[in-house]
Amino acid sequence: MNNAQWAKSTFGQADLGDPRRTTRLVKLAETLANDPGKPFVSITQSPADMEGAYRFIRNEHVNADAIAKAGYLVTAAQAAKHNLLLALEDTTAITYSHRSVRDELGHVNQGNNYRGILAHSVLLFAPEQQELVGLIEQSRWTRDISTRGKKHVRTQTPYEEKESFKWQSASVNLSARLGAKMADVISVCDREADIYEYLQYKLSKQHRFVVRSMQSRHIEQSEQKLYDYAAGLESAGQKQIHIAQKGGRKARTATVDIVFAPVTLQVPANKRGESLSLYYVGCEERADDKNALNWHLLTTEPVQSKADALNIIRYYEHRWLVEEYHKAWKTDGTDIENARLQSKDNIERLVTISAFIAVRIVQLKFAREQPDEISCEQVLSPKAWKLLWIKRVSRTLPDTVPSMKWAYTELAKLGGWKDTKQTGKASVKVLWQGWFKLQTILEGYDLAKSLEADL
Template sequence: VYIDRLRWTRDITTRGKRAKHASTPYTEKEGYKWESASVNMSARLGAKIDDVISVCDREADIYEYLLYKLKTKQRFIVRSMQSRHIEEGQNKLYHYASQLKSAGQKQIHIPQKGGRKARNVTLDIVFAPVTLKVPNNKRGESLPLYYVGCVEHGNSKEALCWHLLTNEPITTQAQAQKIIGYYEHRWLVEEYHKAWKSDGTNIEASRLQSKGNVERLVTINAFIAVRILQLKFAKDRPDDSSCEEVLSPKAWKLLWLKRVSKTPPDSAPSLKWAYTELAKLGGWKDTKRTGRASVKVIWQGWFKLQTILEGYELAMSLDIDL
């Protein structure tokens, strides 16, 4: 759930000046966005913040952010970006983790993506309390955390490997599995960004010059991206939910007339039907026989349907004979 969003504009004049990164104050760095979002989230949620777990990718593996989360007792899971020095031994975190005894295994399915084939993988699970040392270029205190790791069997370069840091107490395999399960859901954020920023509404390709216009377009398309994502996962839903969850009665009836060329039924068809027909309207041929349409063709179908809907509304508003 999006509870806070920050618009960040990089200063083009500082592009490529990484040499100044170490001397730049933490609050002026782009990475401060994680703490800033947590501060705003805490202010908005009040006591309910205790029920929230922030699940972050490797970009959030920042000493100051982890320290802030610990001091404010906000719950979090962060995927480790680097093998940090720890107090539990002479070696760094990842080497220490490789020596831990397996606490069990987990089976997960990795879907096909691009040139990567779908596969089922077996992961070894390890966990342990760890204390991260203060980085040499920082001032502060050591960070007592819990480490959860899951590593795919085999030595392939593409082997799945997650190093997770959390302040959730981990003393059993079930608790470790729960942390991994939380992190598994984080990929939905990536799917949303794909539907919003690139393959879907593709706001990254917009060439608007006004900041105000860009912000309005971004906001409108953010809601459309949610609808596209709902359609993308409609195929996996076990129920026959109505397509009116994402389409208005007028929209699905026009889609029916366009695709089926018959009088629409009295009751709305399923969400899965809308998924298939919108994808076909967008040019989907299912040439790979996966039964899954890409975000791009769903968006193209959605856009065409909106054009049809706009044309219908315009025609119905005419009060003159052509």
């Protein structure tokens, strides 16, 4: 879909209390998607459009959750097409330093000059089709600045009032939107979700999950704790795992040993409830290095063979995608952290629209993962790929439609990608820049044809 079609499909059913607001939302989403990351003054086509965009973002009657609900319903409808879905979850901080809004935001553990909004996102991903389906849940909140540095108070706070309750709250919302389809969903979470109450809730609702363990718990299978018990398990074989570059860490490939076993987690001494029967999958890099890869995964999925264990590890490997999404949302794509709006409510409205645009940006990455026989017309119109071919290859068009992989490579190159690291993988940023340049070429072509017809 082009940006106009996408905006109407995603937000056209939003209930904002007045159909004129919905019309303005669709128009604004299209405008932002055409040129993400730039201020209204740079992307609106007229002073009237700019004023309309600002009035919408400042309208106190426009609820950010109502905007998001429209997008969630579209994602839920798309989910029905897939037999297996991963719900990839993570939390991020959206930070701002400009003084006009700092007093309305909360602390984010990044120094005294920064305030922000916390956001917990859930993406649906179809591993069998290698398809990012969409954003199905996102909660946002701010921390009370007076609680900064008071971690000891958390032990006295009821579970339902803790920030960590976000994991269970997300599952409640996910289940409400997907209904019976929830049986085909596996939640994939990092160590922060290793919370007894959360695991207990998921089991009680028969929800499926893969959660990376944060602590070596007591288990009923042994007097040893979980990690010590796992160290004595017989290796089921090895696997290579790619570790992406992050911060000062270099990209590399780790060779890990795989172990698995059924385990029953005992109830923590300070909790009430029942023991939790799960499966354990471990993968450990045998290296004398503090940065050696070591994953302890807890899952509801039956694991009775090496193949089963490898599936669990692959599911967890996809969790990087939600981090990629947050990066595209905050900086590399829609660049919401550079927005200069004057109130928390205004920021939330723009942040929510941009959250769905960021999904659209990240979806481009999966063109590379498609089989060679998949046509690029999955993402590009016939006119679009032909213009891309003429721009990048030659004026002689091919007899058959090029593949998705071809579209990925040429869009990336159009965006300035050089593949200097020889990985064959382009960043979201250059892919989107290539996509935007192609849209400009399309607009120029259509304008030229229109003028030619008039003449």
